[in-house]
Amino acid sequence: MKKTLLGTTALVAAGLLASPALASDPLRVTIGGNVVTGFYFVDADDLDLMGSASFQNTKVALVARNIDIKAEGTLDNGLVAGVDAKLQLNNDYSLGSAMLSESNTSPYSSWASFRQLFAYLQGDFGKFEIGGTDGAAYKMHYTSPWFVPGNGVDSPNILNMPLMLVRHSTFSLLATDSNKISYFTPRFSGFQLGFSFTPNVTLSPSENGLTLAPKDQGVQNVYEAAINYAGTVGAVDIGADAFYVSGTGDYVIGDQGEPEEWGLGLNLGYSGFTLGGAYYKSQDMFGNWAAVPKQAGLDNTTWTAGLKYATGPWTVGVAYLDTKQSLGDIVPLDLKSKNWQIGGGYNLGSGVDIGIDLQSTQFEVYNFDYDSKSVGLVLAIAF
Template sequence: MKKHLLSTSAIALGVAMAAPAAAQEWDVSFGGYMSQHVGYVDVNGSANAGQDYDGVNILSNSEIIFTPSITLDNGLTFGVNVQLEGNNSPGSQIDESYMTISSDTLGQIIVGGENSAGYKSMVGAPGVTTMYINSPSISAFIPFSNAYPGGFRQAGLSSFTEVAGNNDVQRLTYFTPSFNGLTVGISYAPTASAGQNAGAVAAGNLDRNANLSDIFDIGVNYSQTFGTTSVTLSARYGTGNSAIVGVSDPETWGVGAQIGFSDFLIGGSYAENNNGAAGGVGGGLPADYGSNNKGWNLGVTYDIAGPWAVEAVTYQGEVSTATGKARYEAYRIGASRDLGPGVDWDIYLAQVNSHNGGVGAARLTSNGTLIGTGINLSF
């Protein structure tokens, strides 16, 4: 990430007033990314009856990330991370917004709207292209929500889960320093019902009798290299207090691993969400969420001599519903070419098959095939 230093007189004056007798200065920097995908899609299935999704579509995804920081004489580094969405969306224009406090001996403290320690500790199947199937991203081309009730940050669609599917809520997180490659993190969020990045003023005061509350997450990550072999292992667990009488507290857990040797990288993960009962608990979960989400992914990449790398990856998800086991199957093969510093070109073929678990006339399906290409810029 390139660092762009701002040296206007106003900023210089602000730094001088903050630390008049010290040599510390704020490193006011920013970076970000932009991905533009163009693909041809063929969609079919009973859930899409009377609708026409076939043809060419375009997906844009971009953010500008501001990361000012300062290191004090005592060795503590204070930093800010604010992620501005580069595309209009129904949600907030700010993705994540949080403060960090870190040092080599302290580890790292994160305060603000960010994912949990469990989420941040997880690893899964590797990939080289950015048309993600271990997330709902591919739904921009292949609409499957009418057939499959798996949701964002739920194991039915992604092994990178959160308790009851919360996302970037106000949270306090601590990560230990790395001990020979081992890092442990723990998080606490007062509620998942305030919405992404909303503080107490925006969300209103927290009534624990009416909201999912007191969410705890723990994550463990171990990463080490042995000769020419690299190993990364991860595990996480999270739970919260349900406000619904007679409904058990929601939980999520997962494990993941990656092993690299020669020019190959192989990895996968497995995760579950137990949301207490059909209908979910708090956090704005829709009524068609099942009481249990589970999913796994597996993938391999190969770095070809030269600028190309290739991949093969799958995600398999399942959601318990009143009508049966709804299923999501996604497959992707692709290649990515390094065009220069921070510039990649992707080509890929992806397939999604999904259904709602119904029988006979109640069975809804949504299937699609995508052939696409994308340019990814990272700066």
Template sequence: MKKILLGTTALVSAGLIAGPALASDPLTVTVGGTVTAGFYVIDGDNTAPATKVNDTAVKLVARNIDINAEGTLDNGMVAGVLATLSLNDDWNTANAGRAPNDAAFRELFAYLEGGFGRFEIGGTDGAAFKMHYTSPWFVPGNGVDSPNILNVPTAITGITVGGAAHRSSTFSLMAADANKVTYFTPRFAGFQLGLSYTPDVSYAGPNPNGLGAATAGAAAGVRIDDVIEVALNYAGSFGGVDVGASGFYVSGETVLNVAGGSDPEEWGFGLNLGMAGFTLGGAWYQSEDLAGVGAPLATAAGAEQEVWTLGLSYATGPWTVGLAYLQDEISATGLLDQKLTTWQTGGGYNLGSGVDIGLDLQMSEVERAGVGGGDYDVLSGGLVLSVSF
């Protein structure tokens, strides 16, 4: 996820200018990707009543292959297609009804860009996701915000409070990679505005096309439609300090309202400050009546979720080191607040040609007073290898 996120954010921030190509030439096709793998030692206390977890594991994540076709037209506009193929057990496969070990396109969309800005259409993340700033990643292929690797047992991450599940992300995930249209304005005085509209989030990845139009009938189930994203960010420098700031608002409408009805919402803010190799970054996120990706909750449940993160990294030459923290708190009517916190420290060394090795140390704690037992603690350490091509 890291490479895709930083790539798209950088393109948007830089104005999305592609290299020249002859108008008569076909689009230039490039293929790249990232594979991150880590060997971890995990020690978990009280992950279930009177149970401890002491284990070793090999994590294989960020299994993405990116296929990009792009070229400059004779009118000066840049046109392209980006397809991201995820290998094995991608989290989207269950939503699309595919077998667990399929290779599936997690993102597939077309775009046009020029002096008017950038227009995207297809299955991809929206403006709120792509324009968001958060705490820095310093471990190769992994971070505390939206981690590829988080060594907390599913018995913990799957716990719900008022129907809302724990999350480790300050990014908007309501519409995920569902089919949408997005427009980014040109950057003016450092500012840029992004708008996205997603008609239907039944699929977390690119929707297959068919004849006719789907109706919101009884067979449609409970889902979120008509998701609107509004995002604004700033990129500039002041006195040698690089500044990146962002904010977003996302709302959706529930089809076949659950008891009490619910139209979920998300808000988020982020800030990055960079100087002399240091990056200080953080973000804040809140949602209401949202269980997870494309899943609404009843307003009567009073479910609210708040996530914030803060981190500091330092890079010099091939070395990057850092420390980061993330906290997720869920509250619901008549229930005690539940909290998931994670500390991460470590770093990485670039061997060259997109090859990085690193050390990843994590400490997570879940406070679950009154829900299935007491608190939970998990410590882990891992050696990570990440290869980008």
């Protein structure tokens, strides 16, 4: 979420044959990963939209199941080259497992796929990335701090509610993990620029080496531009960013508008405290990435704020995220979600963290309110 460039002219071929072989050492390969688990007690309202449905009052979460494979080395000319691959092991959704498994016959089928796979070159000029990965807007974004191991209120790994009708993120997700090309400038006086282009949005890295993706089959031509700052002023650590993303939503059924995303983020750190937040807005999008017709008038506003304190192996904090999805002119309704998180963690050593996660979520639409509260013990292991 590798490509080889081949010279096709005799001149290029002759030049390659005549060039002396470089004596660079092989790229160094490292393998790691992470797993986040949790056991929760949940108090959730019954759902009465289409018949009454009640939900589990205990939950075992198993998320962020990734194997990370990285290869990197410094060439004789000083360039740093590498490959980054993130292998995702199954997911938390039974229906999704059934749909994505090879046999597509059982909701309990196992599967593993590369969620991200890209190559990069880095030097004094900056850094180029080519392949399936997050774009500049995503990678350069700051938001409310995470203090529970492996889970936060912004883009949570664990969210204890059955309704996922609104987004829970201030990150740009329009072209996340899709095949793209990105460029990041060197950092000057704390500032850095980043740009990404995604020709065709897919849900995971796709092999396009032998075929061309058809037009009018989804979101295409996604451009991203981002700027961030990382530095220290006096005794305060500052991280800030702004981004803009736009694409074209073309489908067989006709024009699906021009989805756009804007975002701002800020982190302030002082003497163990981190105060952070972010603001996000989109139009012609529903949820995380689906493009919709411009005439529908859909827009989304999401913001978050949080405070973390860290000392030694301990972290504690509180954070809030608020989302409003307007359904525009087609259905004159707003979908709203309010999410609180309180908790903390303790580092046992060697990438092993344990923590307490308290969540409170309220979902609103028309005259319907849904509330869910939970408390859980989280164990996160990185290796």
